[in-house]
Amino acid sequence: MALASFSEARFPLRVAFGSSGGPERRTDIVRLSTGFETRNQRFARSVRHYDAGSGLKSLADLSAVLEFFEAMRGKLIGFRFRDPLDHTSAPLGASVTALDQEIGVGDGATTRFALCKAYGTADSAYSRPIEKPVDGSVLIAQGGVAMATGFTVDATSGIVSFAAPPATGTPITAGFEYDVPVRFDIDQLTINVTAFQAGDIPNIPLIEVRP
Structure with missing residues (x-):
């Protein structure tokens, strides 16, 4: 085998x-x-x-x-x-929240978004892919409102899948351990x-x- x-x-x-x-x-x-x-x-x-x-x-x-x-x-x-x-989406010592990291913006069609973590700001920011989130730790928000249902997270790849595509222009944010x-x-x-x-x-x- x-x-x-x-x-x-x-x-x-x-x-x-x-x-x-x-x-x-x-x-x-x-x-x-x-x-x-x-x-x-x-x-x-x-x-x-x-x-x-x-x-x-x-x-x-x-x-x-x-x-x-x-x-x-x-x-x-x-x-x-x-x-x-x-090992978390939040600043050192802070609690994880669903508003920690922006992982995308809705376009009315896309349902899958990859977790990421930003280092720095503006043009110098580096976006690090997060491919191994801790199972059960991921929090998601659309337009600043935390979601309890309507999405799933693949803990082996860091892909967030929504049951329905987020509306155009809606920021998608996440908090997580990884x-x-x-x-x-x-x-x-x-x-x-x-x-x-x-x-x-x-x-x-x-x-x-x-x-």
Whole structure:
């Protein structure tokens, strides 16, 4: 039986909340003879990297990561990871509301909208696709009015589907919690229990993937 390339299983939360990491950008810079430079963004989307080793606090954590590593077959299978700093649609410390993020504007015909999160404002804003919302966490509003029914959310893709198309010009907003799709960036876990107890924390790199 063939294994799926992505599992909806989540990396152990107690380890994830102590991990380190964040987004990476790739920018090519060419210095011209005039002293000016040209800059080219290699990737349209940032790629997040994490080190789960910094989240290990006990032998129980170590055992949980070992079990999860084996279940994911090392690098083979992707999985969900809770970013300790950036995992909701709301500003840090604020509660999620249905007005947090605009995900589209009704045109009287479209019924499917993709969740996204904006970073920055105006022309410099970056819209990040959110493809792994936490099941049951998504709140939706049309024209500033929260909806209790009339829509469904695919928690495996981040697609919101409405029973009827929103009216033309109606802003569609959403609030949500989400995970980052990642995989292990190693195929071997090297763990020395004695060294771990002495404070030598193993390096367990994770890298964001497209699910």
